Amino acid sequence: xxxxxxxxxxxxxxxxxxxxxxxxxxxxxxxxxxxxxxxxxxxxxxxxxxxxxxxxxxxxxxxxxxxxxxxxxxxxxxxxxxxxxxxxxxxxxxxxxxxxxxxxxxxxxxxxxxxxxxxxxxxxxxxxxxxxxxxxxxxxxxxxxxxxxxxxxxxxxxxxxxxxxxxxxxxxxxxxxxxxxxxxxxxxxxxxxxxxxxxxxxxxxxxxxxxxxxxxxxxxxxxxxxxxxxxxxxxxxxxxxxxxxxxxxxxxxxxxxxxxxxxxxxxxxxxxxxxxxxxxxxxxxxxxxxxxxxxxxxxxxxxxxxxxxxxxxxxxxxxxxxxxxxxxxxxxxxxxxxxxxxxxxxxxxxxxxxxxxxxxxxxxxxxxxxxxxxxxxxxxxxxxxxxxxxxxxxxxxxxxxxxxxxxxxxxxxxxxxxxxxxxxxxxxxxxxxxxxxxxxxxxxxxxxxxxxxxxxxx
Numbered sequence: 001x002x003x004x005x006x007x008x009x010x011x012x013x014x015x016x017x018x019x020x021x022x023x024x025x026x027x028x029x030x031x032x033x034x035x036x037x038x039x040x041x042x043x044x045x046x047x048x049x050x051x052x053x054x055x056x057x058x059x060x061x062x063x064x065x066x067x068x069x070x071x072x073x074x075x076x077x078x079x080x081x082x083x084x085x086x087x088x089x090x091x092x093x094x095x096x097x098x099x100x101x102x103x104x105x106x107x108x109x110x111x112x113x114x115x116x117x118x119x120x121x122x123x124x125x126x127x128x129x130x131x132x133x134x135x136x137x138x139x140x141x142x143x144x145x146x147x148x149x150x151x152x153x154x155x156x157x158x159x160x161x162x163x164x165x166x167x168x169x170x171x172x173x174x175x176x177x178x179x180x181x182x183x184x185x186x187x188x189x190x191x192x193x194x195x196x197x198x199x200x201x202x203x204x205x206x207x208x209x210x211x212x213x214x215x216x217x218x219x220x221x222x223x224x225x226x227x228x229x230x231x232x233x234x235x236x237x238x239x240x241x242x243x244x245x246x247x248x249x250x251x252x253x254x255x256x257x258x259x260x261x262x263x264x265x266x267x268x269x270x271x272x273x274x275x276x277x278x279x280x281x282x283x284x285x286x287x288x289x290x291x292x293x294x295x296x297x298x299x300x301x302x303x304x305x306x307x308x309x310x311x312x313x314x315x316x317x318x319x320x321x322x323x324x325x326x327x328x329x330x331x332x333x334x335x336x337x338x339x340x341x342x343x344x345x346x347x348x349x350x351x352x353x354x355x356x357x358x359x360x361x362x363x364x365x366x367x368x369x370x371x372x373x374x375x376x377x378x379x380x381x382x383x384x385x386x387x388x389x390x391x392x393x394x395x396x397x398x399x400x401x402x403x404x405x406x407x408x409x410x411x412x413x414x415x416x417x418x419x420x421x422x423x424x425x426x427x428x429x430x431x432x433x434x435x436x437x438x439x440x441x442x443x444x445x446x447x448x449x450x451x452x453x454x455x456x457x458x
Contacts (some may be wrong), residue, residue: 009046024270036273039393042119043091043092043093043094044091044093045091045094045096045382045385045386046091046094046337046338046340046341046382047092047340048089048090048091048092048096048341049089049090049092049342050087050088050089050090050296050344050345051087051088051090051304052064052083052086052087052088053086053087053088054086056084056085056086056087056088056098058085058373058377059098059099059101059130059131059134059373059377060130060131060133060134060255060373061074061373062075063075064129064133065129065133065141066126066129066130066133066139066141066149066151067130067372068123068125068126068372069355069356070350070354070355070356070369071123071126071350071357071369071370071371071372072355072372073350073353073371073372073373073374074373075082075355076350076353076354076355077353078350078351078353078371079294079353080294080347081371083294083295084347084348084371084374085373085374087153087296087345089341089378089381094205096378096381096382096385097381097385098381099131099380099381100382101131101133101134101135101136102134102135104132104135104384104387104388105132105135105136105153105155105156105158106156107358107387107388107391108156108158108209108210108387109156109157110156110157110158111156111209111210112159112160112161112207112209112210113128113158113159113160113161113208113209113210113211113212114147114160114161114162114163114201114202114204114207114208114210114211114212115160115161115162115163115211115212116162116163116168116200116204116212116213116214117164117165117166117168117212117213117214117215117273118164118165118166118214118215118216118217118218118382119166119217119369120214120217120273120276120368120369121162121212121213121214121273122148122149122164123276123369123370123372123376124212124273124376124379124380125149125150125160125161125162126372126378127372127373127374127375127376127377127379128160128376128380128383129150129151129160129372130372131377131380132151132153132158132160133151133153135153135155135156136153136154136155136156136225138153138154138155139151139152139153139154140154142159142161144161145161145163145203145204145207146163146201146203146204147161147162147163147201148161148162148163148164148200149161149162149319150162153289163200163201163204165197165198165200165215166199166215166217166218167192167198167215167218167219167252168197168198168201168213168215168252168253168256168281169192169193169194169195169196169197169198169252169255169256170192170193170196170198170199171190171191171192171193171198171230172190172191173189173191174188174190174191175186175187175188176188177276185230186227186228186229187227188228189228189229189230189231190224190228190229190230190231191231191233192231192233192248192252193228193233193234193236194230194232194233194234194239194248194251194252194255195234195235195255197256197259199218200269205263205264205265206265206268208268209267209268209269209270210268210269210270210271210387211264211269211270211271212272212273212336213260213270213271213272213273213333214272214273214275215252215253216275216316216320216366217258217275217276217316218322219245219246219248219249219320220316221245221247221315222284222285222286223450224245230245230248232248232251232252234251236297239251246319246323249323250323250327251319253295253323253324253327254327257327257331257333259330260331260333260334261331261332269334269387269391270333270334271333271334271335271336271383271386272324272333272334272335272336273338273379273394274317274324274325274336274337274338274339275316275317275318275320275321275324275336275337275339276317276322276338276339276342276368276370277305277306277314277316277317277339277342277343278313278316278367278368279291279293279305279314279345279346279349279367280313280314280365280367280368281293281346281367283312283313285363285365285366285367285368287313287362288356288364289313289364289367290351290364290365290366290367291346291347291349291351291365291367292351292352292399293346293347294347295347296344296345296346296347296348297343297344297345297346299344302340302343302344302375305343305346306318306343317339317343318339321337321339330366334381334386334390336382336383336386338379338382340381341378342375345370345374345375346367348370348371348374348375349365349366349367349368349370349371350365350366350369350370350371351365351366351367352365353371354366394416399456400411437448
């Protein structure tokens with residue numbers, strides 16, 4: 001009797017099972033790749049050497065309207081500017097072409113690039129603006145959205161701007177008599193809200209297509225001495241026990257990186273510039289430190305100058321870089337590691353050529369910022385290459401994804417990206433495999449071609 005009753009149910013059970021499988025696979029949303037995936041360039045652009053090349057010339061001169069006077073070493077008649085700009089950075093395993101301003105602005109048409117951080121990012125920005133202006137002499141000064149300075153390039157509808165935020169987190173001076181602050185024996189404090197971004201850049205989420213962040217040069221007791229210290233707050237209350245400078249730096253970094261990851265669109269291409277090294281010799285900036293050098297440092301001199309274990313006046317860069325790299329692990333923010341290549345260039349700072357009478361007597365030599373034209377122009381070459389590579393690679397991914405996955409939109413899929421995309425798309429294509437959801441258990445994930453495989457789960 002049991003066998004007779006079960007026989008008519010078998011076709012219905014088969015039909016029901018197939019229907020459920022079909023519905024399950026069609027109702028699940030098809031995964032689409034993220035708008036921006038960080039890619040590594042064909043070689044390490046940050047590892048190489050400086051060589052002299054008499055044919056290597058700056059793209060711009062002292063007439064650029066975006067110059068900051070104290071960095072305009074040509075106008076200030078700094079010694080050896082011809083020699084300073086004859087040095088060319090050559091990566092170990094590939095060429096680093098000088099930026100093509102017109103080509104780059106064409107790539108960035110209708111886009112915006114933002115710099116956020118301290119005056120070394122402003123130094124970077126000024127170089128960028130002067131380089132790009134060669135392709136659009138009608139460029140106009142631009143200061144909106146809280147920007148400290150910037151430019152608009154009308155021929156290409158491109159905006160490039162800098163937002164000054166030396167700590168990234170919000171901070172303010174509280175005089176000694178401020179209520180609610182423990183300031184015994186102090187002139188006052190600088191309150192730092194570790195969980196609140198500074199107003200200068202808090203409003204730019206979603207505005208820029210490319211962003212370059214930095215902080216570091218203000219995280220020292222030369223900027224915030226013990227009589228006027230940084231006091232760290234979280235959720236409106238002082239952090240107890242109080243944090244020392246480096247611990248506060250770590251907490252601020254973690255909080256600001258988390259904010260960037262959460263509040264900025266994934267499609268925004270994000271970079272974090274590591275520290276620009278200083279070259280003070282014989283003392284710090286406020287101790288008659290000097291940088292009157294005629295040529296770059298040798299490789300064997302770098303550790304003596306910059307290794308934190310030597311406790312020299314220029315130890316800041318490497319010490320802070322380690323903390324920054326830890327904070328950025330697991331994020332989609334790309335490291336712009338310009339520290340090593342810049343460590344060589346003790347010869348390329350404004351030093352005593354600051355463009356104002358008595359400036360050295362008041363401020364000391366400038367062995368922190370860079371002459372322009374100069375080393376930041378190489379930073380621009382590298383950044384432009386990384387932007388070009390990332391935009392081209394992601395455009396390739398989107399195009400190939402639409403081409404290969406569209407026929408499978410009626411089934412739920414898991415997507416494998418292997419082989420990667422090259423700027424020369426026709427030479428190295430993206431392989432995408434779409435499979436029904438109910439066959440995932442059958443897949444043996446193996447990289448047979450020796451290239452990276454990125455698994456994109458639902």
